[in-house]
Amino acid sequence: MQRFFASPSDLRASGILGINRRNLSYIIDSNPRGLYPRVDNKLITKTICEANGIPVPETYNVLTSHGDVKRFPEAIRGRNDFVVKPARGAAGRGVLVIGESVGNLYITPGGRRVTVSDLRYHLSAVLSGLYSLGGGMDAAIVEHRIVTHPVLQSVAIEGTPDIRVILYRCVPVMAMVRLPTTASGGRANLHQGAIAAAVDMTTGRTFGGVSKGRMVDVHPDTEVSISGIEIPSWDQLLDASMRLAEALELGYIGVDFVVDAEKGPVVLEANARPGLAIQVAHRRGIRPALERVAAATPDELHGKGRLALIAEITDEARRHARRREGL
Amino acid sequence: MVGLLSLWVRSAQRDAARRSLEDGLWRLTYRVSFTAPTPGSELRLALPNVDDNISLDGEPDFFDDGDPAIASRMVKLTPSGTRERVITVKREGDYRVMAEFDLRVRSGSPSADGKPTHLSANERARYLRHEPDSLPVNNRSVSRVLAEAEGKWTTQEELLEWLFEYCAVQIKQPAPGSQSDGVLGVLDSMVASPTDRAQTFATLCRAAGMPARLVAGFELRNSEEVEQRVWVEVFRQNTWTPFDPEYGYSRVMPVDHVVTRRDGRRIVRTSLPNAVTNLKTRYAIVRRAPAADALRADMKNPLQVFDLTRMPVEMHEVLKLLLLLPMGALVTALFRNVIGVPTFGTFAPALFAASFVYADWISGLVVLAVVLSAGFIGRTLIERLRLLMVPRLSIILTTIILCVVFGVSALDYLELTPSANAVLLPLVIVTTLIERIYVTIEEDGVTNAGKLALGTVVVATCCFLLLGWEAVGRTLLVYPEIHLLTIAAFIAIGRYTGYRLVELWRFRDLVDPSTN
Structure with a gap:
């Protein structure tokens, strides 16, 4: 039966996490404010990743002053494709992807032409903090452009699919893959029309699919089925997410990965306030898993114990999915 | 919690400060002289009634206290609730007594709804009874007026209103110096002195089956020599409701009207067989100044920062x-x-x-x-x-x-x-x-x-x-x-x-x- 509103008690019984509870019970308790720069500033995140051997997109250049902007095209001479992003950007704002360059003309994967002065303007907008959290001065990162892994290519339109893993106390509790669509303008933001599919945490295989709150089975642009896709190098990805969570020392985070055709899974960014849309992708509340981890013994938070815990959480998720399907 | 508490304290304080300035403060003085023909003669003074609007500041002063020739006691009459001071003299002779009351009248509008009371069958009979001297209910002139009202009302309230209109408007004031002569005289001549007008209204109410009683009291205003006033209370909708046919107030009296005696038209009375003679009463009402600290409330004070x-x-x-x-x-x-x-x-x-x-x-x-x-x-x-x-x-x-x-x-x-x-x-x-x-x-x-x-x-x-x-x-x-x-x-x-x-x-x- 389709209803317009769920009653709070139904949501509670289904283990749905609301924003208020996420903020008060998980973020404030688990994430010390002082550690936020580690995730809010991608430069710091990258440094931490590199120090811990976690793969990240290769950094070509970092611009911190308007003087750097003037010298910009020379600094990356020889690179045909690259990505410009603000160090402290949020929700994919201010990201400019250059797919190829011909002389002084740059072209985005979508085919838009970008002149050198356009590029400089974008860089100075990034530096002045237009796209950044808090709006203060920022740095611009120029980095390697991810070439989407062939497995994901058929479901990635005008953009790069990313994989989000939510970790609580360094234990992955839920994962999803976000697929850009024409409607979302190539960005992997769910509220703009991107598709989310749940990922089974032990196999790395996608199941189910949600677009703007509705169930979908195939990608709307390519008609390719979006369930049953196996994320390449899944175990490596999961391991990297756990190591990153440990290195960041944040209790409740979302880690975003992309899978590069050559380098495999690389960390795009981490988020100390991960959204709740993952529950929509899974069609299931996240709280049972969070509470299971909260009740875990110290042994269950490391090594083999942790793998067993992940398997247990995943089993529960599969049971839930089967139960829903049966109904 | 702190907010609620301070809100309560502050609002109480403000209220108190405003009230102490706006309240009416009056000193009511009774001066009574009389002659006692025999020992044991009795005089009864009705005391101002205390209610929601009117309170007494301090105890009343009775200047007969300590006079060895006088014995006095307080009584409360039932069912009217009037409080009386009964003065009994031990020797015959001339006496003067005085009483002073400090009244505080709360500012603001009077509350229209009185306290609901239950009227027992006895009380009901009492407030409907025929009183030959003052309220001659069983009388042909009275029945004639009621017959006149016939057909002009369907509800009790309409009848009451008709009677009130009759007494307050249709009965005229007597020519200066002349007097009216009791209820029956009033119904004949259609002129009435204030007391007779109230008595006429009470009589008509009783005759119409509505319990009614006379009320004696004062209108508070600054004067060395005030007349007592008489109005009526009618029992309707389970409450005693005031009606003043002389001044025209109906259902609610202004706050500056003090009730002293209910069910009686005189504030000071004496009765057979122990009656006194040569009874003379004078009433004075004088305004009192508010308390000194209320006037000084807006003196400079650091707490005023919060005001x-x-x-x-x-x-x-x-x-x-x-x-x-x-x-x-x-x-x-x-x-x-x-x-x-x-x-x-x-x-x-x-x-x-x-x-x-x-x-x-x-x-x-x-x-x-x-x-x-x-x-x-x-x-x-x-x-x-x-x-x-x-x-x-x-x-x-x-x-x-x-x-x-x-x-x-x-x-x-x-x-x-x-x-x-x-x-x-x-x-x-x-x-x-x-x-x-x-x-x-x-x-x-x-x-x-x-x-x-x-x-x-x-x-x-x-x-x-x-x-x-x-x-x-x-x-x-x-x-x-x-x-x-x-x-x-x-x-x-x-x-x-x-x-x-x-x-x-x-x-x-x-x-x-x-x-x-």
């Missing part, structure tokens, strides 16, 4: 607005955290609402529209110039200010004097807001920007309705400690871990049917 009402009136508006802002923030917090409506900027809606309240809302809207469109046009034009953010924002701010200034000037030229306050819209907020809207449209599309704008408008409207509510502002100005409650509400919202209302919608499909 914002003493500020000059021009500042009240601004202070009110400032005090209202937290309320606006409260509305915003409710919308964002409990309902889940997103807005542009955190406090922008509340600030908009505040400035709309400060100006009038029409000019506020006009200014806002001008500012927004000027800002947008400016923003679109300078987008091409590729400027850094702060200079770009400054250009928008300058454009907006120029538009507003020349707009005001143009309105003035057209002799439509604009409200100067409307110009005080928080321009800087508007400037950053324009940038935010612009970027949101670019980045997240028009739909999302529209949602945010709609949320902002809804929240601002709610804030405006609350902030524009005159009573709220006034209450806050008098009792700024209400904001302790506001802070408590913020803490409650800040600790609210329940679902936001929009989440009930957003996650509606996620409800797991198997858990039900």
Whole structure:
């Protein structure tokens, strides 16, 4: 039966996490404010990743002053494709992807032409903090452009699919893959029309699919089925997410990965306030898993114990999915 | 809790301070002289009745106390509730007694509804009975008047009103110096002295089957020599309701009327077989000054910092607005955290609402529209110039200010004097807001920007309705400690871990049917 509103008690019984509870019970308790720069500033995140051997997109250049902007095209001479992003950007704002360059003309994967002065303007907008959290001065990162892994290519339109893993106390509790669509303008933001599919945490295989709150089975642009896709190098990805969570020392985070055709899974960014849309992708509340981890013994938070815990959480998720399907 | 407590203490204090100045303070003096023909003669003084509106300051003074020739005691009469002082003399001779009462009359309007009382069958019979001297109920003249009323009423209340009208208006006042002669004389001549008029009304009420009684008392006013007054109480709708056919008050008496005796027309009475003779009574009512500390209440005192009402009136508006802002923030917090409506900027809606309240809302809207469109046009034009953010924002701010200034000037030229306050819209907020809207449209599309704008408008409207509510502002100005409650509400919202209302919608499909 389709209803317009769920009653709070139904949501509670289904283990749905609301924003208020996420903020008060998980973020404030688990994430010390002082550690936020580690995730809010991608430069710091990258440094931490590199120090811990976690793969990240290769950094070509970092611009911190308007003087750097003037010298910009020379600094990356020889690179045909690259990505410009603000160090402290949020929700994919201010990201400019250059797919190829011909002389002084740059072209985005979508085919838009970008002149050198356009590029400089974008860089100075990034530096002045237009796209950044808090709006203060920022740095611009120029980095390697991810070439989407062939497995994901058929479901990635005008953009790069990313994989989000939510970790609580360094234990992955839920994962999803976000697929850009024409409607979302190539960005992997769910509220703009991107598709989310749940990922089974032990196999790395996608199941189910949600677009703007509705169930979908195939990608709307390519008609390719979006369930049953196996994320390449899944175990490596999961391991990297756990190591990153440990290195960041944040209790409740979302880690975003992309899978590069050559380098495999690389960390795009981490988020100390991960959204709740993952529950929509899974069609299931996240709280049972969070509470299971909260009740875990110290042994269950490391090594083999942790793998067993992940398997247990995943089993529960599969049971839930089967139960829903049966109904 | 602290907020509630201080609110209560302060409101009680303010009330007390105001009351001590506004209350009527009166000293009522009875001076009675009489001759006692035999030992054991008795005199009865009715005491002022204490009720919700009238209280006694201190104990009454009786100047007969200590006179060895007099023995006195207090009695309370039933069922009327009148309190009497009974003075019994031990020797025959001439006596003078005096009594003083300090009355306090609460300011404000009298309460219209009396206390509901139950009238027993005995009491009922008593208040309907025939009293040959004063209330001759069983009489042909009385029946004639009632027969006249026949057919002019359907409800008891209409009959009562007809009788009151008859006694208060149709019966005229006697010529100066002449007297009327009891109820029967009044019904014949259609003129009545004050007491007779009341008695006539009471008699007619009783004859019509409505329990009624005479009330003797005073109208409080400064005078060395006052006459006692007589009016009537009729038992209707389970309460004793006053009617004064002489002055024309019906169903409620002014607060300055003090009841002394119920069920009787004389304040001082004497009765056979122990009656006194040569009874002379004089009543005086003198105004008393309020307490000295009530007059000194507005002396300089550091605690007055908390009393914002003493500020000059021009500042009240601004202070009110400032005090209202937290309320606006409260509305915003409710919308964002409990309902889940997103807005542009955190406090922008509340600030908009505040400035709309400060100006009038029409000019506020006009200014806002001008500012927004000027800002947008400016923003679109300078987008091409590729400027850094702060200079770009400054250009928008300058454009907006120029538009507003020349707009005001143009309105003035057209002799439509604009409200100067409307110009005080928080321009800087508007400037950053324009940038935010612009970027949101670019980045997240028009739909999302529209949602945010709609949320902002809804929240601002709610804030405006609350902030524009005159009573709220006034209450806050008098009792700024209400904001302790506001802070408590913020803490409650800040600790609210329940679902936001929009989440009930957003996650509606996620409800797991198997858990039900």
